[in-house]
Amino acid sequence: MTRQIDIHKITERSGNLPASLVAERLNDLLLSHDSLVVTAPPGAGKSTLLPLTMLAGGVSEGKILMLEPRRVAARHIASRMSDILEENVGGTVGYRVRFENRVSSDTQIEVLTEGILTRMVVSDPTLDGIGVVVFDEFHERSINSDLALALVRQVQSVLRPDLKIVVMSATIDAEKICDTLDAPLVECEGRMFPVTIRYAQDDIEPRDAARTTCQAVIEAYKKEEGDILAFLPGQGEIERCREILSASQSLEGATVVPLYGNLSPSEQQRAIAPSKEGERKVVLATPIAETSLTIEGVRTVVDTGLYRKPVFNPRTGLTHLEVTTVSRDMAEQRAGRAGRVAEGTCMRLWTKAAETHMEEHRHAEIEDADLAPMLLSIASFGETDIMSMPWLTLPPRRNVANAHALLVMLGAITDDGVVTPTGKRMAALPCHPRIARMILGAGSDKMRALACDIAALLEEKDPMADSGSSDMALRISVLRRMRKNGKPGGWTRISKIAAEYRRMVRVDEDNTDVVPSEVGQLVCFAYPERIAMAIDKIGTYRLSNGKEVRIDGKDDITAHEWIVVASMYDGAGTTGRVFLAAPIDKEDIDESMLIRRDNVSWDSRQGRLVAQREWRVGKLTLNSQPIQDIDEEQAVDIVCEAMKKDGLSMLDWSDDDVARLQRRVAQVAQWHPELMLPDVSTEHLMQTAAEWLPLYLREGGKLRTSSAELKKLNLSEMIWNIIPYEQQKEIDEIAPTHIQVPTGSKIRIDYRQGAEVPVLSVRLQECFGMDSTPCVDRGRRPLLMELLSPGFKPVQLTSDLASFWQNAYFEVRSELRRRYPKHYWPDNPLEAEAVRGVKRKQ
Structure with missing residues (x-):
């Protein structure tokens, strides 16, 4: 239950109390509570009331920090409070905003933006000398205010239990904030007109x-x-x-x-x-x-x-x-x-x-902001588990993961989320981590001055957005020419921000001619995932993150094969649109962004193992050269892995002996599951190639690494060798490959896919004298005999040869005698001599 205190009623009951007495009441509340939540109607003017009353009551010996979401508001409020005190800004009340500081040793109330406070907490986690932190206009719920509140609460709970927090707003979900902070709600009605x-x-x-x-x-x-x-x-x-x-x-x-x-x-x-x-x-x-x-x-x-x-x-x-x-x-x-x-x-x-x-x-x-600056601040603060922070609203895990990946790519944090020395330096700069990384990547005064100009251009609205050109070097040239002439015009704001950055990194203004590739070299530090290579002649580029982007073919920058994209729009389609980019020489890309990778893989189109040593930035290859000394074990593993996808084209599965062997083994496995025969189906063999193929990949000290070489292997022999010797003997006894007929011919038995009974296709004349149907499976299973004419045409199917001789033979003989008159067709086939070819009539 929120404890609610109405300051307006307190004032009325006390007979229009002076500000100092109201301050005393508020100070009493702060002495008994770690936090307060203060609300007032929109426009009630409470922004100056609370800091002044707290100052008058002396709730803390430390300074009061008052946070505002915008720079113009911070300046205005500091000026207004100073006017009330009849002082100049920078006396009792001062302000600090990005690139501007109006405080002195006498300042007791500092009005500042949330980003300034974040850097204060990172540099001094104890907030030494600070007694109260006031979050004004908190209803705006900017990411910086949420981060600042989370950091200050962490400091309060771990290091500074005496630190006080005041959250102020006109329109806010006060109940939720009071519950989260365990704070009473103070309502100031103010004086508003309808x-x-x-x-x-x-x-x-x-x-x-x-x-x-x-x-x-x-x-x-x-x-x-x-x-x-x-x-x-x-x-x-x-x-x-x-x-x-x-x-x-x-x-x-x-x-x-x-x-x-x-x-x-x-x-x-x-x-x-x-x-x-x-x-x-x-x-x-x-x-x-x-x-x-x-x-x-x-x-x-x-x-x-x-x-x-x-x-x-x-x-x-x-x-x-x-x-x-x-x-x-x-x-x-x-x-x-x-x-x-x-x-x-x-x-x-x-x-x-x-x-x-x-x-x-x-x-x-x-809930939907870029979390990279926030994550870097938290890492610099010393926290690696962002989700354990005392958030008012938890950040989305997916966005946290994206921010983490970006900071790792920029070298600001490790995979474990620990800030690096580079990350510490980045966090100290009042800009996005991308911009900070670019400034820190500049290796000379000239390049640092150029980085400051680029940073200012990226942070502000593009003065040449309607020029039809995306060339950043052109813009820097214009900026420097206007600045050199003392008439920056529409570039005034950019010029001022560049000057502030130069002041921070201690370099002088540089208005010399711009080298376009140097612009690209610096932008690479900020956007390594947007280094791009042309994939056609009409302005289509592929970024190092794999995405494609387009630049108008009339844009001069399309003359460059390699560029880096600083500003782009990613619409609903697959191809993004580029607004700002700079040319680069791929040799100038910083080594820290390059990955050397030995790419040993199976090329399906070439049907062979390829080995290249590549230098890559993201998914783009800058240079490559063949690898001569391939690791054999690695090569064997890659060939076996390729078998899972391309196995049908890598070995000669079309060999009839391979198919017959697979069907024969499958037939025995169906009849006798207790034998637990290995699966020698094509699909299973392709998936388990690593278990049987390596033995055959080496020959005479040379490795077989192409389909042409692999197809020369005797695949049926290799498959047969997969089966243990004892099981081979069982298979040969149960399912022999051939049956000898009365002529002495060994006729192959056909073990057909899905058929219960194997088939023996043999010319009828070779079976004269055979009184019974031959069997397999140790005599348990008679074969299905496909009796053929002398021209190898099927004339009869039977699994009961004795019955055939007694009945159907004579009808078949009549037809065969008509079609093959030169052949011998005896009246008693059981007593006749079996023949392979033509035999004179007797």
Whole structure:
């Protein structure tokens, strides 16, 4: 049962307690509990309340770390708290985000993003000097927040029982989190104004998001007061909407500003800052404005109900963005932005009916995200059993396995999940393990500077996405030319990130000409499984992981036989589409990526054993040469294994003697199962070749390694030798191969497949004087005699020869005398002399 505490009621009963006394109450709770869960209505402004009150109450001598899911929110909240304290950022309150640090020795509250905390825990698992960790906006359930919470809980349970955890959110499944953390729930009602919700007549189409939003914004501008905040899926839709509104005459006097993550801090601050008196502002934002940020003056929210969600495909190992529908808690969070300063309106661009089909809460990102960065952080933390971590939501095992395989391939962890020295260095860099591996793979200052440029290009939106070229070297050349001229233009963001990476690895800016193969050489470190070889002349390549990809045949990069693919889309078909790639010289591929393999195998098409020493990257062969000194035992094993599949073409099974022997042995096994004769059927012999074939593969110091040589073997003799000598004698007695007839001829007995009785096919004339049917199985089983004419045509079947002489013979004789008048056909065949050919009549 969750213990629920209403801070609003505590305040009311105490007569509007000052913040310091509320802090005292909260501090009391933290002293008696390891963790707290705090909720407040959307937009209630509780983000600054708890850290400040905890600071005032002095719950811990250590610092307070406050985690935010986004950089812009971290900067904004640190600035707002500093304003409340009438201090500059970096004093009592500071922030740390990727590539930016505003803290000092006086800082007691650090606002930071989850990735920063993860690296802090990895570098110092005790979190020395930290008293409280606050997870703000936890309802977003980013993979970094889940990882950070799991690591901090592990630290709390093993090393720091005095460490306090506070989870804060406006819309969250509080019951589950309280149960997991064994924490009381603290509810802060806040002061919110009512928000009127209006629904559209028709559901929005994602492709029309910009146009539909513009229409709603214009309507709101005419009918409502105050500023307008519109939520769109991403930067592309924002820029299209901004163009339409800027060209419209309907927003006269309004300022239209964008708000998304790729903007500079100054541009983001322009969107957040209050409007000047008498002015109105329209903010076009991504979900970055859903939480944490307070945009003063917003009275109307226009919500498309759409956002771009990163989705990881475990089959391809790629993450891509998909436009999808928000959950109901996200919609509630967005609507709350309109009720901060006065009564507001939220225009939802979907129908009331459509809302009933929305998910109630968003899914945790850990369920379908790329887990490689998370797994590397955990390995660097010292944990190898990821599933034993105190997760709020368990990561999918399949995705964990894919991440593990990638990190092993990059050399970051061992097969057992233990971090390697290279992995430790990778984890210290604030980037994806692929990018970190590429930077660490650069062997000189020049190559490190190039790696920094490539890293920045890979992490940001491609400025040349519509150029028709996938060549990364071309992009780096453009970046360097623009940077050298001091006018980076659309490359500004990429240039700044490259500069941050150069600062970390301590190299200077390099704007010299780019060697395309050096770009490919570095990208190989990040994407070894995407090294690719051309398989035709029209832009089809095979990746080292075996998959095929296509590049437009007009793209100049198709002139290269070998490339490495950095960005691609893997659709529903079998062939992927390449967006970014770089040429490589196969000789420049790092030796750590190559596998030397002695490929000794049976080639079915050539019908022989082949032996090649190959140097491979994944499934691609870079070089090969014949192996002269084949290990004989290995070769014998491979030939015997090949027999299971290609045995019919490797030996001469068509030999009649082989088939007769197999039928004879099978007949005896059917009559006398107690003899337990070996199975000499073709299928069984092929599957068990390793038990009988090796003895015959060597001849005069030479190994038989081709079908041509193997077919020269006497297969029937080899099969007969499989049977032990005592059983051979039994078979010969029970089922002889021949029967001697009165002429002295030895006639072969035909043991037919599936027949109960063996057949003796013999010319009738050779049986004159034979008074009874010959038998096998030691006299138990008479043969079925197929009596033939002088021309070897069947004339009679009988298993009772005596009865034949007495009855049917005379009818047969009449016909034979007509057809073979020169032959002797006696009246009394039992007393006549048996003959092989023509005998004069008597």
